[in-house]
Amino acid sequence: MKRNVLIIGAGGVAQVVAHKCAQNNDVLGDIHIASRTLEKCDAIIQSIREKGSMKTEGVLESHQVNARDSAAVAELIRNTGSQIVINVGSPFVNMSVLEACIETGAAYMDTAIHEEEDKICETPPWYSNYEWKRRDRCAEKGVTAILGIGFDPGVVNAYARLAIDNWMDQVKSIDIVDINAGSHGHYFATNFDPEINFREFTGRVYSWQNGQWQENKMFEIGKEWDLPVVGKQKAYMTGHDEVHSLAVNYPTADVRFWMGFGDHYINVFTVLKNLGLLSEQPVKTAEGLEVVPLKVVKAVLPDPASLAPRYTGKTCIGDLVKGEKDGKEVEVFIYNVADHKEAYEEVGSQGISYTAGVPPVAAAMLIANGTWDTGRMANVEELDPKPFLDLLDRIGLPTRVRDEKGDRPWNEAV
Amino acid sequence: MKRNVLIIGAGGVAQVVAHKCAQNNDVLGDIHIASRTLEKCDAIIQSIREKGSMKTEGVLESHQVNARDSAAVAELIRNTGSQIVINVGSPFVNMSVLEACIETGAAYMDTAIHEEEDKICETPPWYSNYEWKRRDRCAEKGVTAILGIGFDPGVVNAYARLAIDNWMDQVKSIDIVDINAGSHGHYFATNFDPEINFREFTGRVYSWQNGQWQENKMFEIGKEWDLPVVGKQKAYMTGHDEVHSLAVNYPTADVRFWMGFGDHYINVFTVLKNLGLLSEQPVKTAEGLEVVPLKVVKAVLPDPASLAPRYTGKTCIGDLVKGEKDGKEVEVFIYNVADHKEAYEEVGSQGISYTAGVPPVAAAMLIANGTWDTGRMANVEELDPKPFLDLLDRIGLPTRVRDEKGDRPWNEAV
Known part of the structure; x- marks a missing residue:
């Protein structure tokens, strides 16, 4: 059982994630949105307020963070009391955000493989280059990490x-x-x-x-x-x-x-x-x-x-x-x-962002209620699909x- | 009668101009090549030496110059004793080079209309925006200026x-x-x-x-x-x-x-x-x-x-x-x-550069022998075409x- 979500990123997918979290904040608790540009987080919060998307009254806050700085992300996780991190920032920040989760024990999710800016298309299988190297550490620390939980992958x-x-x-x-x-x-x-x-x-x-x-x-x-x-x-x-x-x-x-x-x-x-x-x-x-x-x-x-x-x-x-x-x-x-x-x-987003942004919120709800809170790193096909697809039926996909x-x-x- | 040529620019067309001047240096006298990048001038000089293009022994020198700086160009014209300037640099420098010619009395040629970097396609007729505004001053000073003397225009x-x-x-x-x-x-x-x-x-x-x-x-x-x-x-x-x-x-x-x-x-x-x-x-x-x-x-x-x-x-x-x-x-x-x-x-150049670079050298030879040394600004159709086409027949076009x-x-x- 985990509560309080920190969303990393403030692009089109983050907009969907934030709205969907707001629509389910009775389950998810506090919602924090952090990115390099505070104004982009504030714009998302404003759009949530305008659409009246918050299901119950609750915390909805913006933060400025450099997501490439693991220590800064870890501090933000601790300061906000977030137990679930939905990383929909640039794929360049995936590993620094994951490290912050391993350090703090928060659950981690992303929607795309980690990338280094100066490398294109590394050796297959891609997950073995960065993500799976941290699998043992997640297991040791009991950290739930769900890789690639957008629509595709996800x-x-x-x-x-x-x-x-x-x-x-x-x-x-x-x-x-x-x-x-x-x-x-x-x-x-x-x-x-x-x-x-x-x-x-x-x-x-x-x-x-x-x-x-x-x-x-x-x-x-x-x-x-x-x-x-x-x-x-x-x-x-x-x-x-x-x-x-x-x-x-x-x-x-x-x-x-x-x-x-x-x-x-x-x-x-x-x-x-x-x-x-x-x-x-x-x-x-x-x-x-x-x-x-x-x-x-x-x-x-x-x-x-x-x-x-x-x-x-x-x-x-x-x-x-x-x-x-x-x-x-x-x-x-x-x-x-x-x-x-x-x-x-x-x-307030187009369909591509919508299909990518709704699934991690469903996953967050399954982590919040314990169903998918496995205490280890997993790709999505390693998790029971039925509760996930049930929830997606109900929340828009x-x-x-x-x-x-x-x-x-x-x-x-x- | 004028002698000694200063070539402004060291691109593909300048390469042709320099070679053709070298092939006719008995008529044209000293040859100076100046651009922002001295190495590019030196590369042209080396290619002239390699092909043995100099008709007679003579001066062939490179110079570094900022062609947007009229005073610097004027100083170079004076220091080199050049009486003919063939400007095949970027069209952004045309007016600063022309001003240097008006100041020193050297004959001026270019192969394209003057342009300002932040403006595209000004009011027609284009020559009235920059070039023709200096027509009276050329006439007063007896400066020969031939506008657009490449192939087209030219x-x-x-x-x-x-x-x-x-x-x-x-x-x-x-x-x-x-x-x-x-x-x-x-x-x-x-x-x-x-x-x-x-x-x-x-x-x-x-x-x-x-x-x-x-x-x-x-x-x-x-x-x-x-x-x-x-x-x-x-x-x-x-x-x-x-x-x-x-x-x-x-x-x-x-x-x-x-x-x-x-x-x-x-x-x-x-x-x-x-x-x-x-x-x-x-x-x-x-x-x-x-x-x-x-x-x-x-x-x-x-x-x-x-x-x-x-x-x-x-x-x-x-x-x-x-x-x-x-x-x-x-x-x-x-x-x-x-x-x-x-x-x-x-x-050592392709045909597009060749067709653009040979005509100003023919014009320089006509200025050197007095035929086209009119002491005024002219577009090419205002000059007698026959001696020009005769010369082009003989030097490659x-x-x-x-x-x-x-x-x-x-x-x-x-």
Whole structure:
């Protein structure tokens, strides 16, 4: 049983996390929001006040913190009495925040793999480079740490576990498909921090196939998918966090991640990449100024948080899991559909932020009531998926299943 | 009669200018090369030495100068005893170098309109914003100043004058067409300073039609041309310096400039422009660094000077001039074809730099022998074209004419 949440970060996902925590503060207790820029925290608090999102009267406070400074984060955890930390800051701060949790005993969550600014696409499995090196210390100290608990990674890991546990004796493949069929109305924009977004696509594409890591280039392997609600959509094999834990936990399955891209996105990306404008390595201008090109691209693109008011359309993210049951081949597609406009009306964010921000709050509630407060480090597929999916049904991200028997809510199918 | 040349700038065009001056130093006298970066001047001098380009023994020296500092340039003109200044530095320094010439009495030449860094595409006619404001002072002081004496502007202005003088009673239209059918082998590169190159295309496209300035957008008006040697090529109406003097000198003619672009160039340009990466106005990164996006694009693109060794193919630049002679409609296409590889073998530069760098040396030779040493400011169409084209025939840029009587050297046609 834990209470009081410290949210690290004040971007689009943090906005959703904060709103959802507020909506459930009877369970979660005090809410603290901390980031490098105090004004961004205050803006989130103001939007919570405006929407009247606090379920009961309670603490809702902003703090300035340098999240790369473990000692400062630990001090903030102690000073605020926070027992649960939801880290939705930049992936560059993950390990310093995790260290603060290990030091203070607070539960830790993040939604993306740790990254170092000057490295792109490290050796697979990615989690072994930073996160899993701290697994033993979490266990020794009884620290609950849930890695990658956004939608993907996160909910899709729980989908895989549910599918395998309920419908299969043996899993053969897990294909995670992420389609955003929404429209933001700009010439070009990324749905979250461009710096992080592009880093996903500039490295090698790792997939786990035939019991080994396979390397491809971005946009090298494409496939058309026919999905519920969003229909036929082209998606490309993409490197993604969850492949790197699912492959370790289900080594006999092929594990692939597919992300939907329109031709226009690919064209803009290709031009920027080929010109070297997505590089994380500094270049020097004729005037001698050292600049990281990717940071300039980020500066000229629309702020992802600004997209929300005009965003329309839906996302569909799910797992196609194939395997065997009683000697027969089975397959199931487990998925969620989210709506950009509905997300904006509820919490002031677009659908991509919404799908990433709601799951860690569900996890926080499961830590608060003890269900997921395991006292160890875990990827999401290592935790019981049912209470998690139950809670997501109730707080805004309902799960559905499509298989040979039709398309229906997941709990009617299991 | 004037002698001793000071070259301002040490880029690709300066390399050609210096080589061509060296090849004609019996006429031109001492050669001095000055730029912000002394090493770049020294590299040019070394390449002249390696190719043995000096016609006779003589002075060939490098100097460091800040060309935005008129007094420093004037001092350099005096110290070196230079009577002819060929300014092929950045267009941002044109007026400070011209002022130094007015002060010292040296003849002045440039190859592009003056620009201010924070302004793109000023009011037409462009020459009236900076250059022509100094026309009276040049005349008072007897200073010879030849504006825009590269290929385009420059040789194409002389082509227009030749066509009108020789084949027409009345000119109706001047269409200047610039096609580079060469290949540099890179994903993308600009043929001269990207900062200046892109500035040409981000502003309004001014043309002079029906006796008034017409405004269009870049790539709004395209047309396929069928030209000698390079064949059928798509070109787009583009803003360009020479339109702004030819329109004033031949106000009854329609004056348009067309530049050839492949679909790939247009795609890359469109992506960069729409994203705001071609902006000359600074943006601020998330870390608070102020950066001009265009300068970062320049930093990631290949150095135009580096393109030369791999460049193959040809350029075709010319004027299609239409008018009336003895009540009958006449038209003539006057043009030059240059070869990238031949240019590199002769002077170590690609064809675009070659076509821009040879004409000011021809003009310098005409100033040295008195022919063009007019003691006033002039655009090229205001000077006798014949001695200029004669000289160009001999030093590397032969002129041809295509009309109803066929395709032949210009001096067989006049």
